[in-house]
Amino acid sequence: MSVRIGIAGIAGRMGRLLAEEAVAAGATLAGGTLRPGSAAAPPPGVPVLPDAAALFAASEVVIDFTHASAAAAHAALAARTGRPLVLGTSGLSPVDEAAVAEAARRAPICYAANFAPGVNLVLAIAERMAAALPAEQYDAEIVEMHHRQKVDAPSGTAIALGRAVARGRGTTLEAAGRESGRDGHTGARKTGAIGFAALRGGQVVGEHTLLFAGASEHIALTHRSFDRRVYATGAVRAALWLVGRPPGLYGMKDVLGMG
Ligand SMILES: NC(=O)C1=CN([C@@H]2O[C@H](COP(=O)(O)OP(=O)(O)OC[C@H]3O[C@@H](n4cnc5c(N)ncnc54)[C@H](OP(=O)(O)O)[C@@H]3O)[C@@H](O)[C@H]2O)C=CC1
Numbered sequence: 001m002s003v004r005i006g007i008a009g010i011a012g013r014m015g016r017l018l019a020e021e022a023v024a025a026g027a028t029l030a031g032g033t034l035r036p037g038s039a040a041a042p043p044p045g046v047p048v049l050p051d052a053a054a055l056f057a058a059s060e061v062v063i064d065f066t067h068a069s070a071a072a073a074h075a076a077l078a079a080r081t082g083r084p085l086v087l088g089t090s091g092l093s094p095v096d097e098a099a100v101a102e103a104a105r106r107a108p109i110c111y112a113a114n115f116a117p118g119v120n121l122v123l124a125i126a127e128r129m130a131a132a133l134p135a136e137q138y139d140a141e142i143v144e145m146h147h148r149q150k151v152d153a154p155s156g157t158a159i160a161l162g163r164a165v166a167r168g169r170g171t172t173l174e175a176a177g178r179e180s181g182r183d184g185h186t187g188a189r190k191t192g193a194i195g196f197a198a199l200r201g202g203q204v205v206g207e208h209t210l211l212f213a214g215a216s217e218h219i220a221l222t223h224r225s226f227d228r229r230v231y232a233t234g235a236v237r238a239a240l241w242l243v244g245r246p247p248g249l250y251g252m253k254d255v256l257g258m259g
């Protein structure tokens with residue numbers, strides 16, 4: 001019997017690709033949801049379910065690439081039903097992330113800023129680079145560029161890169177401090193802070209560069225996605241991996257065996 005996958009936000013850019021990739025992986029599409037009140041057209045042949053509760057009831061695993069405002073409710077449904085959840089949505093607040101972590105005590109949840117395998121390798125390398133390059137000598141700056149429709153900034157991946165740098169330096173992103181959106185009389189850059197710059201334009205799928213800027217040298221690590229299908233393939237892989245796992249908060253590195 002093939003795994004029944006449900007897709008929240010079925011009419012979105014990612015929702016449509018997730019439906020295609022789920023079928024390509026041999027899964028059955030249990031159905032999808034639209035934003036409440038939305039008039040968007042779902043991909044042909046995919047059953048549209050009335051709400052997220054119906055989606056969880058019909059599915060063995062649910063994939064959510066929607067909007068941050070929906071993440072906590074989807075995580076709560078995962079906890080209530082025990083059904084696995086793959087969460088790719090970005091822009092979650094600390095409160096939303098705490099709700100996801102709490103839900104993961106009762107259901108397996110795979111939450112990842114980026115489901116592309118290459119990005120997860122970059123995150124691991126970023127942590128090692130940060131451990132080797134002292135914060136007093138190398139300023140860490142993260143630059144990302146995305147399509148003009150993206151609604152959150154900096155991207156989830158940029159924040160994950162910042163967290164990886166902070167971990168490598170034995171601290172947290174909150175303690176290191178974020179410097180974003182510099183404009184006007186900002187004062188000098190703080191030593192140890194992690195800088196973020198977000199560019200938006202055209203149809204850029206996703207580009208991230210982590211720069212370590214020293215007085216005499218720069219070292220840059222760049223990842224570029226050319227096709228967002230790479231995220232859909234990774235998320236479906238995560239969904240199939242998650243079925244039958246015990247409750248817990250997993251990441252794409254666990255799916256890839258890099259945990
Ligand atoms: N982790 C990763 O690897 C990746 C993460 N993402 C993230 O995934 C999210 C979606 O991206 P993308 O597909 O480009 O965005 P889209 O806006 O194209 O798709 C999101 C879809 O979700 C719908 N939606 C919003 N709220 C709900 C809800 N409560 N229930 C059901 N559907 C809802 C939207 O409807 P409507 O348009 O009517 O508002 C829209 O159709 C973003 O947060 C993005 O950053 C994207 C790519 C990779």
Ligand SMILES: O=C(O)C1=N[C@H](C(=O)O)C[C@H](O)C1
Pocket residue numbers: 090091113114146150154155156157158205206207
């Ligand atoms: O919105 C997008 O498109 C993407 N969002 C994710 C993010 O915020 O990091 C992943 C990828 O960069 C594409």
